[in-house]
Amino acid sequence: MAVLLLAEVTDGTLNMDATAKAVTAAKALGDVTLLCTGESCAGAAEEAAKIDGVEKVLCAEDALYGHRLAEPVAALIVDLAGDYSHICAPATTDAKNILPRVAALLDVMVITDVSGIVDSDTFERPIYAGNAVQKVRSKDATKVISIRTSTFDAAPAGGSAQVETIGAGTALGLSEWVEDKVAESDRPDLTSAGIVVSGGRGIGSEENFEIVEKLADKLGAAVGASRAAVDSGYAPNDWQVGQTGKVVAPDLYIAVGISGAIQHLAGMKDSRVIVAINKDEEAPIFQVADYGLVGDLFELVPELTEKL
Amino acid sequence: MKVLVPVKRVIDYNVKVRVKSDGSGVDLGNVKMSMNPFDEIAVEEAIRLKERGAAEEIVVVSIGVKQAQETLRTALAMGADRAILIVASDDVHTDIEPLGVAKLLKAVIDEEQPGMVLCGKQAIDNDMNATGQMLSALLGWSQATFASKIEIEGEHATVTREVDGGLQTIKVKMPAVVSVDLRLNEPRYASLPNIMKAKKKPLDEKTPGDYGVDVAPRLEIVSTSEPEARKAGILVGSVDELVDKLKNEAGVI
Numbered sequence: 001m002a003v004l005l006l007a008e009v010t011d012g013t014l015n016m017d018a019t020a021k022a023v024t025a026a027k028a029l030g031d032v033t034l035l036c037t038g039e040s041c042a043g044a045a046e047e048a049a050k051i052d053g054v055e056k057v058l059c060a061e062d063a064l065y066g067h068r069l070a071e072p073v074a075a076l077i078v079d080l081a082g083d084y085s086h087i088c089a090p091a092t093t094d095a096k097n098i099l100p101r102v103a104a105l106l107d108v109m110v111i112t113d114v115s116g117i118v119d120s121d122t123f124e125r126p127i128y129a130g131n132a133v134q135k136v137r138s139k140d141a142t143k144v145i146s147i148r149t150s151t152f153d154a155a156p157a158g159g160s161a162q163v164e165t166i167g168a169g170t171a172l173g174l175s176e177w178v179e180d181k182v183a184e185s186d187r188p189d190l191t192s193a194g195i196v197v198s199g200g201r202g203i204g205s206e207e208n209f210e211i212v213e214k215l216a217d218k219l220g221a222a223v224g225a226s227r228a229a230v231d232s233g234y235a236p237n238d239w240q241v242g243q244t245g246k247v248v249a250p251d252l253y254i255a256v257g258i259s260g261a262i263q264h265l266a267g268m269k270d271s272r273v274i275v276a277i278n279k280d281e282e283a284p285i286f287q288v289a290d291y292g293l294v295g296d297l298f299e300l301v302p303e304l305t306e307k308l
Numbered sequence: 309m310k311v312l313v314p315v316k317r318v319i320d321y322n323v324k325v326r327v328k329s330d331g332s333g334v335d336l337g338n339v340k341m342s343m344n345p346f347d348e349i350a351v352e353e354a355i356r357l358k359e360r361g362a363a364e365e366i367v368v369v370s371i372g373v374k375q376a377q378e379t380l381r382t383a384l385a386m387g388a389d390r391a392i393l394i395v396a397s398d399d400v401h402t403d404i405e406p407l408g409v410a411k412l413l414k415a416v417i418d419e420e421q422p423g424m425v426l427c428g429k430q431a432i433d434n435d436m437n438a439t440g441q442m443l444s445a446l447l448g449w450s451q452a453t454f455a456s457k458i459e460i461e462g463e464h465a466t467v468t469r470e471v472d473g474g475l476q477t478i479k480v481k482m483p484a485v486v487s488v489d490l491r492l493n494e495p496r497y498a499s500l501p502n503i504m505k506a507k508k509k510p511l512d513e514k515t516p517g518d519y520g521v522d523v524a525p526r527l528e529i530v531s532t533s534e535p536e537a538r539k540a541g542i543l544v545g546s547v548d549e550l551v552d553k554l555k556n557e558a559g560v561i
């Protein structure tokens with residue numbers, strides 16, 4: 001069986017972590033061909049070729065694919081689809097945007113956020129904010145699936161796949177890119193960090209979020225947030241962890257001033273060790289925490305930062 | 309412009325979900341059901357477009373069991389003008405897949421000719437995040453997913469999207485399918501007089517057969533199970549104890 005896997009490439013740069021984790025899942029399904037697209041992506045394709053288990057890399061370089069707009073990228077994948085039994089991608093916002101479009105054009109169902117591969121047509125995925133796990137068997141000729149990266153280990157380096165350049169499709173003229181607002185940060189990426197420190201509504205203000213950031217920096221951690229913290233303007237949207245934000249599974253997750261709503265737990269309950277700091281000992285976050293500390297975060301977090 | 313908003317009846321987001329012991333699914337008998345939270349945001353956005361004069365009519369559509377009438381009435385009470393219910397099952401446990409939903413919505417759109425579809429980014433029951441994108445593909449329209457800001461200027465809409473890296477703004481050609489994210493707006497509550505008025509607004513009932521659409525599932529549900537539970541942790545008494553546990557017991561720092 002042959003698998004086409006859309007590599008995660010943003011502005012010419014390969015997201016190695018997300019792509020290599022998806023390769024691990026895809027390898028279980030068949031021979032993996034990686035597809036890199038972008039205005040320029042030869043560099044990303046060279047990088048991707050080194051992932052162990054990748055048989056071939058296709059590189060589609062064209063201004064058309066510059067910002068990974070769904071319509072042209074989906075059309076490209078549909079053009080290539082005939083050669084593959086499975087079309088996969090890591091479940092990033094890019095893939096969530098593109099893959100259902102691909103599936104509809106192929107008249108097949110999409111299977112999103114797959115957390116387990118049972119066999120070549122049977123998959124597990126969380127539903128109801130992770131309160132249940134559903135096992136589904138696809139009857140479609142082509143399986144289109146996005147892969148929840150937090151449940152797969154990254155495929156190691158060591159491959160030396162061939163890179164083949166392919167031509168671009170025709171422009172559809174449906175949408176155009178206007179602007180990206182991306183915050184530059186020296187911190188590790190939220191979805192691949194070994195340690196994540198997240199703040200919730202309890203932090204109280206954007207200024208106070210520094211308490212969380214200082215602890216994160218002491219630990220070399222990424223910073224996350226609850227929806228309430230993002231909605232209140234304490235933290236940017238791309239820090240949101242949960243059912244509708246990012247799914248993380250670090251070695252250590254520290255939740256500060258977060259109550260532990262089911263929608264938040266959906267994004268972090270597979271972390272290896274969970275620490276909760278909250279002044280309310282009844283807060284549901286303590287039910288999933290390995291270590292809970294009850295008290296005022298404004299005293300405890302600076303003390304913790306100092307003692308680490 | 310006419311705006312079409314698909315709204316789904318789902319388990320209320322506050323309800324504790326229970327997996328049936330025989331593994332056949334989640335128990336939906338006698339639990340509180342509500343409009344999918346993202347769809348409330350889509351309805352609200354459509355109403356604001358109408359209030360601004362950018363839309364003339366709002367048609368809400370739901371696909372599912374007969375009880376989805378209630379969901380449609382809620383949307384009408386918020387301010388939608390007209391509703392279409394497509395009764396596709398008589399069992400509350402049957403979920404029509406996004407591909408089937410998208411095909412039905414396309415058939416409705418072929419008849420109604422709206423200038424825009426506003427849907428939720430994801431249904432909080434199946435967590436698929438697929439229907440809007442699939443519908444857009446079937447229609448051959450442009451798509452803008454995960455919208456946190458929408459501005460319509462003539463033949464185009466400028467949409468700000470919540471993406472992994474931050475925010476992305478794109479300009480899409482109309483007609484378009486836009487799926488909405490949580491921070492687009494705060495949905496209003498329906499007032500009592502509007503709830504009364506909504507009872508008189510038109511609600512058409514159809515079946516998939518009326519549109520000649522086959523909604524047979526492509527995915528067979530083999531089983532539904534509880535996720536692995538985390539084992540209970542402990543409360544520590546001080547920061548020192550926490551640091552000690554993290555270093556010497558968990559070995560994570």
Ligand SMILES: Cc1cc2nc3c(=O)[nH]c(=O)nc-3n(C[C@H](O)[C@H](O)[C@H](O)COP(=O)(O)OP(=O)(O)OC[C@H]3O[C@@H](n4cnc5c(N)ncnc54)[C@H](O)[C@@H]3O)c2cc1C
Pocket residue numbers: 199200201202203225226227228229240241242243244245246256257258259260261262263264267277278279280283295296297298321345346432
């Ligand atoms: C459709 C939908 C999707 C959603 N998706 C997400 C999602 O992806 N991610 C997400 O996080 N949420 C999501 N939510 C929201 C979720 O339901 C909760 O509202 C949210 O997670 C609450 O955030 P919080 O814990 O920061 O705030 P709260 O629930 O208000 O909790 C604040 C906590 O801080 C504690 N606290 C306050 N002051 C202090 C102090 N000085 N010291 C110590 N502790 C203190 C309080 O005891 C409390 O427990 C979603 C909701 C819906 C309806």
Ligand SMILES: Nc1ncnc2c1ncn2[C@@H]1O[C@H](COP(=O)(O)O)[C@@H](O)[C@H]1O
Pocket residue numbers: 313314315316317344346347369370371372404406409426427428429430431432434435436437438439440
């Ligand atoms: N059965 C349905 N009836 C009406 N709208 C639906 C239905 N299923 C999905 N939708 C719409 O599609 C969005 C995304 O759903 P999903 O792709 O299932 O996550 C929802 O927020 C609704 O706007």
